[in-house]
Amino acid sequence: MASRHDFTLHIDTHRCTGCGWCVAACPLDLLSLSTVDRRKTSTLHNTKICTGCRQCEAKCLFGAIEVRFKRPVAGIHGEPYVQSRHAGC
Numbered sequence: 001m002a003s004r005h006d007f008t009l010h011i012d013t014h015r016c017t018g019c020g021w022c023v024a025a026c027p028l029d030l031l032s033l034s035t036v037d038r039r040k041t042s043t044l045h046n047t048k049i050c051t052g053c054r055q056c057e058a059k060c061l062f063g064a065i066e067v068r069f070k071r072p073v074a075g076i077h078g079e080p081y082v083q084s085r086h087a088g089c
């Protein structure tokens with residue numbers, strides 16, 4: 001889990017298939033694939049630089065990567081984005 005300002009970036013290593021779409025999507029090259037327990041998974045390398053732009057989240061077909069905001073923000077496509085898909089954060 002990465003944390004900066006008013007958001008955190010979560011990568012669910014159980015959902016992640018290691019497809020690499022999020023890696024290609026990050027405009028700052030902050031993600032790469034790592035091997036954890038013999039499975040490839042996405043990893044964020046620099047939490048301080050991550051802008052929370054959510055381009056990685058938008059590319060993931062498996063719901064494995066998510067930027068969680070501590071307060072409501074506009075969605076990627078302008079729709080209201082109230083909170084994380086996961087409860088209790």
Ligand code: SF4
Pocket residue numbers: 011015016017018019020021022023041042059060061062063064065
């Ligand atoms: S796009 Fe999703 S499933 Fe693919 S490597 Fe990234 S987090 Fe994992």
Ligand code: SF4
Pocket residue numbers: 009025026027028029030031044049050051052053054055056057067
């Ligand atoms: S939120 Fe944006 S800057 Fe941060 S890892 Fe994802 S694509 Fe990169």
